[in-house]
Amino acid sequence: MFAIVRERIDLERISEATRNASCGAVTAFAGIVRAQADDGRPVIGLSYEAYDLMAIRTFEEIADEARATFGPCEISIVHRVGDLDVGEIAVAVVVASAHRAAAFDACEYAIDAVKARAPIWKRERYADGEEFWKDNACGQGTPAP
Amino acid sequence: MQIRVLAFARVRELLGDGELTFDLPEGATIGDVWQAAVDRNGALGALAESTRIARNGRIVNDSLESVREKDEIALLPPVGGG
Numbered sequence: 001m002f003a004i005v006r007e008r009i010d011l012e013r014i015s016e017a018t019r020n021a022s023c024g025a026v027t028a029f030a031g032i033v034r035a036q037a038d039d040g041r042p043v044i045g046l047s048y049e050a051y052d053l054m055a056i057r058t059f060e061e062i063a064d065e066a067r068a069t070f071g072p073c074e075i076s077i078v079h080r081v082g083d084l085d086v087g088e089i090a091v092a093v094v095v096a097s098a099h100r101a102a103a104f105d106a107c108e109y110a111i112d113a114v115k116a117r118a119p120i121w122k123r124e125r126y127a128d129g130e131e132f133w134k135d136n137a138c139g140q141g142t143p144a145p
Numbered sequence: 146m147q148i149r150v151l152a153f154a155r156v157r158e159l160l161g162d163g164e165l166t167f168d169l170p171e172g173a174t175i176g177d178v179w180q181a182a183v184d185r186n187g188a189l190g191a192l193a194e195s196t197r198i199a200r201n202g203r204i205v206n207d208s209l210e211s212v213r214e215k216d217e218i219a220l221l222p223p224v225g226g227g
């Protein structure tokens with residue numbers, strides 16, 4: 001399952017949709033909105049946007065790479081867009097495989113690649129009303145108007 | 146020719162819209178699309194180094210690559226997913 005969604009992410013449902021009877025291991029990663037920015041500044045929420053078509057294609061490419069590297073496995077990548085509150089899931093990566101090593105390794109590979117490459121953007125909303133675009137490469141914010 | 150341009154995040158805000166149509170001459174390149182964007186808001190010029198450009202969902206690394214009518218060009222600032 002590869003998707004950009006606007007509604008709440010249900011990790012258990014994605015896990016059930018990903019695994020099958022030949023999978024003895026499932027790993028699930030959830031990226032969750034934190035109450036503090038990296039510099040400790042209080043965050044009230046995040047707003048995400050995506051280039052859906054390219055993001056889903058990127059998810060598919062990442063899954064292909066993970067399978068080529070770590071062996072056969074089932075992979076789901078789902079990212080939410082829109083306004084998220086603290087504590088909500090922004091991204092889910094679920095990997096199901098015969099044994100645990102591939103599931104752990106492919107899951108870590110996939111979330112790292114999603115953060116580095118997928119055309120998705122994040123705007124941090126702070127308690128004092130300011131908002132910043134935050135990118136993953138340099139971690140620096142760009143003031144939003 | 147009419148080129149459909151999608152803009153995201155900071156670039157979208159500077160252009161005032163996430164979906165625009167640029168009227169460019171036949172033979173226009175990816176670089177010409179970017180220049181047309183900068184012509185709309187000069188503040189984009191400062192983002193030239195960090196903004197990547199996709200043509201029909203694929204990153205283009207050559208600014209001399211031609212664009213065609215009906216292409217979908219996307220202006221992509223540094224990503225921040227996850």
